[in-house]
Amino acid sequence: MIQTAKIQIAALLNPLTKIPVQDLQKTIEKPKQFEHGHLAFPVFALAKNLKIAPPQISAEIAVNITELIKKGQAPFLEKAESAGGFLNFTFKNSYLQEIFFTAMAKEKIGYSNVGSNKTVVIDYASPNVAKPMHVGHLRAAMVGQAIRNLAASQGYKVIGVNHLGDWGSQFGKLAWAYLEWGAEYDFSVKPIDSWLKLYVRFHEEAEKNPEIEHLGAVTFKKLEDGDLEIKKIWQKIVEDSLKDYDRLLNGLLKIKHDAILGESFYTDKMESAIQLLKEKNLLKESEGAQVVFFDEKENMPPCIVKKSDGASIYATRDLATAIYRHNIMKADELLYVVGQDQSLHFRQVFKVLEMAGFEWAKDCHHISFGLYRFEEGKMSTRKGRVILFEDVITDAISLVEKMISEKNPDLENKELVTKQVAIGAVIFNDLVNDRVKNVLFDWDRILNLEGDSGPYVQYTAVRCKSILRKYGRPAPAQATKELAQEEERRLLFQLLQFEDILAGAYKQYRPNILAQYLLEVCGSFSHFYHKCRILGEPPEVESSRIALVAATEKILVQGLKILNIDAPEAM
Numbered sequence: 001m002i003q004t005a006k007i008q009i010a011a012l013l014n015p016l017t018k019i020p021v022q023d024l025q026k027t028i029e030k031p032k033q034f035e036h037g038h039l040a041f042p043v044f045a046l047a048k049n050l051k052i053a054p055p056q057i058s059a060e061i062a063v064n065i066t067e068l069i070k071k072g073q074a075p076f077l078e079k080a081e082s083a084g085g086f087l088n089f090t091f092k093n094s095y096l097q098e099i100f101f102t103a104m105a106k107e108k109i110g111y112s113n114v115g116s117n118k119t120v121v122i123d124y125a126s127p128n129v130a131k132p133m134h135v136g137h138l139r140a141a142m143v144g145q146a147i148r149n150l151a152a153s154q155g156y157k158v159i160g161v162n163h164l165g166d167w168g169s170q171f172g173k174l175a176w177a178y179l180e181w182g183a184e185y186d187f188s189v190k191p192i193d194s195w196l197k198l199y200v201r202f203h204e205e206a207e208k209n210p211e212i213e214h215l216g217a218v219t220f221k222k223l224e225d226g227d228l229e230i231k232k233i234w235q236k237i238v239e240d241s242l243k244d245y246d247r248l249l250n251g252l253l254k255i256k257h258d259a260i261l262g263e264s265f266y267t268d269k270m271e272s273a274i275q276l277l278k279e280k281n282l283l284k285e286s287e288g289a290q291v292v293f294f295d296e297k298e299n300m301p302p303c304i305v306k307k308s309d310g311a312s313i314y315a316t317r318d319l320a321t322a323i324y325r326h327n328i329m330k331a332d333e334l335l336y337v338v339g340q341d342q343s344l345h346f347r348q349v350f351k352v353l354e355m356a357g358f359e360w361a362k363d364c365h366h367i368s369f370g371l372y373r374f375e376e377g378k379m380s381t382r383k384g385r386v387i388l389f390e391d392v393i394t395d396a397i398s399l400v401e402k403m404i405s406e407k408n409p410d411l412e413n414k415e416l417v418t419k420q421v422a423i424g425a426v427i428f429n430d431l432v433n434d435r436v437k438n439v440l441f442d443w444d445r446i447l448n449l450e451g452d453s454g455p456y457v458q459y460t461a462v463r464c465k466s467i468l469r470k471y472g473r474p475a476p477a478q479a480t481k482e483l484a485q486e487e488e489r490r491l492l493f494q495l496l497q498f499e500d501i502l503a504g505a506y507k508q509y510r511p512n513i514l515a516q517y518l519l520e521v522c523g524s525f526s527h528f529y530h531k532c533r534i535l536g537e538p539p540e541v542e543s544s545r546i547a548l549v550a551a552t553e554k555i556l557v558q559g560l561k562i563l564n565i566d567a568p569e570a571m
Contacts, residue, residue, distance in 0.1 A: 001103040001110070001496045002030075002039075005096070008076055009039055009089055012068070016061055017046055030497070034490055037081065037088035038096070044085050054085030061087055093482050093489060100496050101478035104551050108153075109558050110498040115156030121325045122148050122158060124337035125249060125257070128165030129241035130174055130195040133248055133389035135372045136339055139439075141255045142430050142564065143369050144337035146511035148256075149562045153502045159329055162245075164262030166238050167317065170199070172220025175233045176212075177202040191240035221311055224267065238262070252393055253423060254564060266320040270312050273320040274305060280356050292352050303348040318349045326360050333363045335509070340368035340436065367509045370438040392441075396422035399443055408571070417568045421455050424565040428454025431563050432515040452519050454565060457556060460522040461567045463529070464553035470535060471546050479544035487528040491548060494524045498555050502562070511563060518559045525552050 003025075010024035017024070024041070031040045043061070047054040065080040065087075076095040081088045103109065124144020127137045144160070151158045177198045185194040206212040223230045242260070249255040274290070277283045283290045288308030294300045303315050325331045336346060346366035353361035374387065400422040404411055411417060429446040432454075433439050449455050468475055483492055497517070505513035534545045557567040 001100060001499045003499060004099045004103075005039060005076075005091060005496075009041065012065060012074055012077075013041060013061070016064055019046070031086070031088055034493070036083060036086075037079075037090040038493055039089045039091075040083075041087040041089070042085060043087060047085070055082065058082040058085060058087045093484055093492075096489075096492055096496060097479055097483060100492060100551070101547065103499070104554065105477060109555055110502045111153050111155070112499065112503055113155040114503070115151065115154040118155075118332040119157045119159065119330050120151045120333045120335060121161060121329050121331035122151065122335040122337065123161045123163045124148070125245075125255060126161075126163040126165065126338070127241075127245060128170070129262070130170075130192065130199065130237045131241075132192050132196060133245065135387050135389060135392060138389045138392060138426075139369050139372065139430060139435075140337050140339070141249060141253060142427050143367070143435050143511065145253075145255050145564045146431055146514075146562065147335065147337065147367065147506070147509055149564060150502060150506035150511065150514070153562060154506050156333075159259060159331070160257045161325075162249075162257040162260045162262075163321065164238070164241075164260060164264075166234075166241075166262035167264040167267065167312075168314070169217055169220045169311070171234050171237065172218070172223060172230075173202045173213075173216035174199055174237060175223065175230045176216050176219040178233050187236075187240065192244050195237060195240065217309065217311070221309065224311060234264075238264075248389055248393075252390075253427070263314075263317045263321075266317050266324060267312070269320040269324055270316050273323055274316065276323075276356060277305060277319075277352070282352070282355055292348075292355070294348075294351060298351060300344065300348055300351070303352055305352075314345060315349055315352070318345075319352060322349065322353055322361075322364060323358075326358070331363075332360075333365070334360075335365050335367055337367045337369070340370060342366070343368055365509070367435070369435040372441050373438050374441045392426060393423065395443075396426050396446075399447060400425070403447065404571075411570060413569075417571060420566040420568045421458060421571065424454040424458055424560070426454075427563060427565050428457065428515060431511040432519070434512050435510060455571075457518050457522055457560060458565070458567055459571055460525055461553055461556040461560065462569070462571045464525070464549050464556065465569060467534060467549050468546070468553065471542075475550035476543045476547045479547045481540045481544040483544060483548060485532055487524075487531045488545070488548065491521075491524040491528045491552065494521050495551055495555055498559070514559055515563060518556060518563075521552065521556060521559075 006025050006028045007021070009028055010021045013019065013024050014021050027045075028039050028041050031037055043054050043057045047057045050057065059082040062080050062082040065074065065077070068074045069077050069079070076091055078090045078092045081090075122144060124147075125137060125141040127133050148158050148160050174195065181198065181201060185197060187194045202212065202216065206216075219230060223234055274283070277292065282292050283305060284293055285291075286302065289304050290306035291302040291304050293302045304313050305316050305319070307313055322334060325334055338346070343366060350361050350364045350366075353364065372387070397418060401418045404414060404418055404421075425446050429441070430439055432452060445451055446453055447455055449459050483489060501514055501517045505511060528548070532545060534549060535542060537545065560567050
C-alpha cells in the first residue's frame with residue numbers, strides 16, 4: 001500500500017538526483033514523527049557524493065519539487081519540506097485514501113508476491129519424544145508458526161516441518177530401561193509420564209552403577225543396526241509422543257505442520273553425507289571419532305560427525321537433513337526455529353555445508369530465541385524444575401475464565417471466547433517481544449485489556465465489530481468524504497503501512513514488528529474513536545468513518561491471524 005506512494009516519490013526524485021528509482025525506493029522511509037510528513041528521503045549519501053552540506057541539498061530539491069506541485073506535475077503531493085538532512089513529503093488526503101481503499105478491496109490485505117516460485121522449509125516446535133513439552137517448545141511453536149505465516153504472506157510456498165527428536169543415545173537408554181523395568185509402569189493412561197519416569201530412573205540408577213550408561217549406548221547401537229525388538233520399543237515411544245503433541249500443538253494452539261519428519265527419517269541418508277565429507281577431504285580422525293576441523297578465525301571447536309563407537313550425532317543428522325531439504329524438498333531457504341543455546345551447533349553445521357561446496361548454505365538460517373522468565377510465585381512448577389507447555393495454557397484459560405465471569409458473565413460462547421482470549425494472550429505476550437530476548441511472564445500484564453497485550457488488540461477488533469453491527473448495513477468499500485481530521489489522517493496512514501510491516505517482519509524473521517504495529521494501530525484507532533463521532537453524523541461523514549472502522553477491523557483481524565491468534569466476535 002505505502003509502496004505505491006514510495007514509487008511516486010522515487011519517480012519524482014529520479015531526474016533531480018540521478019539515483020535509480022529502485023535505489024531511491026529502498027532509502028525512502030517513514031519520519032519518526034507524524035508531524036514531519038508521511039515519507040522522508042535522507043540526502044546524506046547524495047550530499048557526500050556532491051560534497052555539499054545535507055541541509056543545502058534537501059533545501060534545493062524541496063524548491064524544485066514545490067515548483068512541480070504548483071505546476072500540477074505532482075498532483076498527489078500537498079507539500080515537500082527540507083528538514084536538515086531530510087526531505088519530508090506530505091501527501092494529499094484524497095490520494096492516500098484512493099490507494100488505501102483500492103488496496104483494501106483485495107481479499108488478503110498487505111500480502112505480496114515477492115516470494116512467488118520460491119520455497120521456504122521452516123523447522124519449528126520439534127520436541128524430543130518421550131518427554132512432555134515444556135515452555136521452550138511453546139516458544140519455538142509460536143515463533144515458528146508466526147514466521148511461517150509471514151513467509152506465506154510474502155507469496156512463498158512454505159513447508160512447515162516438525163523435526164522430532166526421535167533418534168539418539170537417549171532411545172537406547174529408554175529401550176534398555178523399558179526391557180528392565182517397563183512392566184512396573186502403566187503406559188495406557190498417561191504414557192508420556194511413564195516414559196519420563198523411566199528416563200529419570202535410568203539416570204538415577206546410572207549414577208550408582210556407571211555400567212548402565214554403557215548398556216544404554218550398546219542398546220542404541222542395536223537400534224541403529226536394525227534390531228527388531230529394540231525398534232518395536234522405539235516405535236511405541238514415538239507413537240505415544242505424537243498423540244500427545246498433536247493434542248497440544250494442533251488441538252490447543254492450532255500449530256500446523258506439513259510434514260512430521262523426525263531425526264530417524266534421515267538414518268539411511270547420513271552415510272551419503274558422511275561419504276561426501278570424506279570425498280571433500282574434510283573428515284579427520286580425532287580420538288577415534290570422525291570430525292571436521294575449522295580455521296582458527298572461525299573460533300569454533302571441531303564438529304563431530306561420527307562418534308568413536310560409530311554412532312551418529314546431532315550434527316550428522318542435521319547435515320543429512322539440510323541436504324535432503326534442499327535437494328528433495330526443493331527449499332530455496334532453510335529456517336530453523338530453535339533456542340539460542342543451539343547457536344554453536346548450527347554455526348558448525350552451516351559452516352560444514354559451506355566447506356562441502358554447497359552455495360545454498362548461505363540461505364540456511366538459525367532463528368534463535370531467548371528464554372521465559374517467571375515471577376516468583378506467579379506459576380508453580382508441577383513437574384520438578386521444568387514448567388510445562390500445558391500448564392501455561394491451562395493457567396491462562398483459568399485466569400481468563402475468572403476475568404470474564406466477573407466482567408461479562410452473560411457473554412455468549414463464553415467457553416470459546418475464553419480459549420481465544422487466553423491463548424491469544426499467551427501468544428501475543430511472546431511475539432510482542434524481540435524473539436532473541438528473554439520474556440518475562442507476568443499474568444497481570446499479559447491479560448491487561450488496556451495494556452500492550454493480546455486481549456487489548458482483540459478488544460479493539462471487537463469494538464470495531466460492535467460499531468459495524470450497530471451501523472446495521474454493509475460497510476462502504478471506500479470513504480467518499482475526505483478524512484481530513486488529524487485522528488483520521490493518522491489512523492489512515494498507520495493502516496497504509498501494513499504491507500511494509502509484513503514484508504519487514506518476514507525479512508528480519510521478527511514477528512514482534514507486526515505485534516508492535518498492531519498495538520500502534522489500536523492506539524491510533526482509540527484516539528480516532530474518542531475524538532471523531534462515528535454513528536449519527538451526516539450520512540457522508542458517517543459512511544466514510546465507517547469505511548475507516550471496517551478497514552481497521554480487517555487489518556487487525558488479518559494481523560492477528562498471521563500471529564496465529566483468533567479475533568473473537570465479542571468479549
